[in-house]
Amino acid sequence: xxxxxxxxxxxxxxxxxxxxxxxxxxxxxxxxxxxxxxxxxxxxxxxxxxxxxxxxxxxxxxxxxxxxxxxxxxxxxxxxxxxxxxxxxxxxxxxxxxxxxxxxxxxxxxxxxxxxxxxxxxxxxxxxxxxxxxxxxxxxxxxxxxxxxxxxxxxxxxxxxxxxxxxxxxxxxxxxxxxxxxxxxxxxxxxxxxxxxxxxxxxxxxxxxxxxxxxxxxxxxxxxxxxxxxxxxxxxxxxxxxxxxxxxxxxxxxxxxxxxxxxxxxxxxxxxxxxxxxxxxx
Amino acid sequence: xxxxxxxxxxxxxxxxxxxxxxxxxxxxxxxxxxxxxxxxxxxxxxxxxxxxxxxxxxxxxxxxxxxxxxxxxxxxxxxxxxxxxxxxxxxxxxxxxxxxxxxxxxxxxxxxxxxxxxxxxxxxxxxxxxxxxxxxxxxxxxxxxxxxxxxxxxxxxxxxxxxxxxxxxxxxxxxxxxxxxxxxxxxxxxxxxxxxxxxxxxxxxxxxxxxxxxxxxxxxxxxxxxxxxxxxxxxxxxxxxxxxxxxxxxxxxxxxxxxxxxxxxxxxxxxxxxxxxxxxxxxxxxxxxxxxxxxxxxxxxxxxxxxxxxxxxxxxxxxxxxxxxxxxxxxxxxxxxxxxxxxxxxxxxxxxxxxxxxxxxx
Numbered sequence: 001x002x003x004x005x006x007x008x009x010x011x012x013x014x015x016x017x018x019x020x021x022x023x024x025x026x027x028x029x030x031x032x033x034x035x036x037x038x039x040x041x042x043x044x045x046x047x048x049x050x051x052x053x054x055x056x057x058x059x060x061x062x063x064x065x066x067x068x069x070x071x072x073x074x075x076x077x078x079x080x081x082x083x084x085x086x087x088x089x090x091x092x093x094x095x096x097x098x099x100x101x102x103x104x105x106x107x108x109x110x111x112x113x114x115x116x117x118x119x120x121x122x123x124x125x126x127x128x129x130x131x132x133x134x135x136x137x138x139x140x141x142x143x144x145x146x147x148x149x150x151x152x153x154x155x156x157x158x159x160x161x162x163x164x165x166x167x168x169x170x171x172x173x174x175x176x177x178x179x180x181x182x183x184x185x186x187x188x189x190x191x192x193x194x195x196x197x198x199x200x201x202x203x204x205x206x207x208x209x210x211x212x213x214x215x216x217x218x219x220x221x222x223x224x225x226x227x228x229x230x231x232x233x234x235x236x237x238x239x240x241x242x243x244x245x246x247x248x249x250x251x252x253x254x255x256x257x258x259x260x261x262x263x264x265x266x267x268x269x270x271x272x273x274x275x276x277x278x279x280x281x282x
Numbered sequence: 283x284x285x286x287x288x289x290x291x292x293x294x295x296x297x298x299x300x301x302x303x304x305x306x307x308x309x310x311x312x313x314x315x316x317x318x319x320x321x322x323x324x325x326x327x328x329x330x331x332x333x334x335x336x337x338x339x340x341x342x343x344x345x346x347x348x349x350x351x352x353x354x355x356x357x358x359x360x361x362x363x364x365x366x367x368x369x370x371x372x373x374x375x376x377x378x379x380x381x382x383x384x385x386x387x388x389x390x391x392x393x394x395x396x397x398x399x400x401x402x403x404x405x406x407x408x409x410x411x412x413x414x415x416x417x418x419x420x421x422x423x424x425x426x427x428x429x430x431x432x433x434x435x436x437x438x439x440x441x442x443x444x445x446x447x448x449x450x451x452x453x454x455x456x457x458x459x460x461x462x463x464x465x466x467x468x469x470x471x472x473x474x475x476x477x478x479x480x481x482x483x484x485x486x487x488x489x490x491x492x493x494x495x496x497x498x499x500x501x502x503x504x505x506x507x508x509x510x511x512x513x514x515x516x517x518x519x520x521x522x523x524x525x526x527x528x529x530x531x532x533x534x535x536x537x538x539x540x541x542x543x544x545x546x547x548x549x550x551x552x553x554x555x556x557x558x559x560x561x562x563x564x565x566x567x568x569x570x571x572x573x574x575x576x577x578x579x580x581x582x583x584x585x586x587x588x589x590x591x592x593x594x595x596x597x598x599x600x601x602x603x604x605x606x607x608x609x610x611x612x613x614x615x616x617x618x619x620x621x622x623x624x625x626x627x628x629x630x631x632x633x634x635x636x637x638x639x640x641x642x643x644x
Contacts (some may be wrong), residue, residue, distance in 0.1 A: 009366065015366075038468040038470070039468060040465075040466045040467050040468060041468065042365050042465075043361045043362055043365040043465070043604065044362065044365070045362040047358070047604075047607065047608030047611060047612070048605045048607075048608030048609055048612075049608040049609035049610075049611065049612030050608060050612050052608075061449070071615075072615070072616060073616045073618045073619045074619060078616050079290075079293070079294060079615075079616075080615050080616075082290065082291050082294060083294060086291070109615075110619045110620060111619055112619070122283065128609070128612070139473060139595055140595060140599070141471045141472075142594065149598065166631055167631075167634060168630075168631075170627060170631075172620075172623035172624050172626065172627040173529055173619070173620045173623040173624070175643045189617075189619075189620050190619075191619055191622070191623040192621070192623070193623070211608065211609055213469070214468075237623060237626045239626075245289075252619065252622075253622070254618045254619065254622055255618075255622055255625065264622035269618065269619050269622075280619075
């Protein structure tokens with residue numbers, strides 16, 4: 001424990017028994033990729049729905065030698081990312097970074113960085129609703145049974161109904177995936193643009209849902225397929241515009257309204273990626 | 283401009299400084315002390331202790347002050363503190379028949395052994411604003427009533443009297459296994475009654491009130507009678523392993539409500555029970571809890587599920603205001619990426635429609 005950590009609290013806030021309990025849940029989750037493992041989620045000093053699941057995972061795996069990056073909507077400087085980063089700087093005295101390749105642990109809400117993740121990195125997703133079948137079946141007892149029986153017909157029917165009604169699958173984020181041909185899994189509300197990055201990633205991907213008290217995982221180099229149909233293959237979002245700051249044409253773009261007469265610009269949602277491209281251009 | 287959309291460390295720090303000034307209000311007005319909150323806003327303190335699951339009046343008073351009187355926020359503060367506290371073990375079950383009763387009423391019998399005692403209640407007050415409280419003087423405080431303190435001897439619970447006749451279902455104490463603890467283990471369904479009662483005891487008062495009320499209005503009828511409500515002080519005993527016998531570690535105020543509900547069976551007909559318990563004075567919540575507890579017993583009593591109050595999954599997953607408040611309010615967090623994804627989708631759908639229409643026209 002370093003001298004800088006918060007007085008009166010254990011290293012990284014959680015007590016060691018709780019961390020061990022969470023690490024056991026993580027190990028189980030890694031052993032059964034895509035399966036939601038219930039865990040004794042603790043009450044955290046940040047509100048439920050604001051990343052308590054991700055924070056508990058990060059707190060359980062982080063050590064003094066780690067370098068932490070926290071992003072929200074792809075950016076390191078959105079308010080909640082700032083708040084979570086300072087929480088760990090305070091309670092774990094850990095070194096933080098905004099550079100994707102410098103980080104050993106990346107906690108994220110709603111994005112996967114544009115820079116490819118590497119061997120040995122861990123990405124921790126904050127998850128609001130871990131159950132991909134929830135909006136088709138509200139009952140938890142029912143959905144657990146459906147996963148156990150690998151009964152995913154209702155999901156395919158939902159996607160098919162989208163095609164019948166809209167001519168395409170009308171799911172733009174939190175787009176369901178199938179992990180290692182077994183569990184259908186919610187990738188958390190990342191845009192479907194990011195789904196392909198989950199497949200065969202060299203990084204360990206951990207998912208924490210604090211309020212719903214579930215942890216799940218994708219071990220490195222695991223097969224992750226976005227659900228689709230042969231005649232309606234999975235596609236990612238494309239923009240006609242390029243990033244107004246760095247000129248990128250291959251990154252996820254945020255739209256910014258510049259006036260009230262329809263003026264708008266598009267910029268990279270991944271602020272680190274954008275800044276790096278600007279630096280390298282000079 | 284681009285930077286302005288993204289929040290910064292500085293903005294957060296300034297917002298918190300502003301919050302601290304707003305909390306204090308006009309500095310010309312004397313600051314509230316924790317003693318004042320504990321003594322004069324005691325029902326706020328009690329609610330925060332109940333929903334915060336921690337019996338500590340001073341911490342709860344501090345939470346009320348820090349939260350500017352927002353009781354759900356105060357309960358959240360108390361919960362986040364509670365979760366860091368070490369656990370020594372479980373107390374022995376609190377024996378409310380040995381309560382030093384300050385209020386005790388039964389709606390089922392005109393008189394009951396031990397008598398009825400109105401105690402400090404809003405019941406039968408006329409809800410007229412008392413302008414005398416708006417002034418500074420408190421010279422008109424009523425004198426201490428010549429209160430007849432009830433016999434400190436144990437006061438049997440009304441439902442236990444019925445129980446001896448066998449006309450109400452027996453309270454199954456089983457072999458009193460170690461209770462489940464939702465703050466350590468996630469909710470698992472179907473949930474046993476100890477889990478349900480713990481969930482309800484921590485639940486938001488407003489949620490329970492609405493759920494209990496809905497069961498009275500026909501969304502899952504339970505036909506309740508208030509067998510007994512009692513409020514007062516109960517000694518808490520703890521048996522440290524190294525001592526081997528229980529010692530009293532303190533006294534807490536509890537409100538307990540037991541309802542007598544519609545009977546089951548015919549030849550061996552007997553009434554059923556609902557149970558509610560809160561820290562401090564929490565009569566509205568204790569009664570609501572008893573209604574919902576009984577409603578949730580529908581499956582075990584072979585009743586048809588007709589309302590949300592009887593649906594354990596619905597009630598137990600949505601009762602906690604710290605969870606609910608967090609998730610509802612997380613909608614304030616940026617969702618640029620998800621919204622952008624939806625924009626791309628909806629624009630694509632509209633473009634496809636336009637192209638299809640112009641195709642038809644030509």
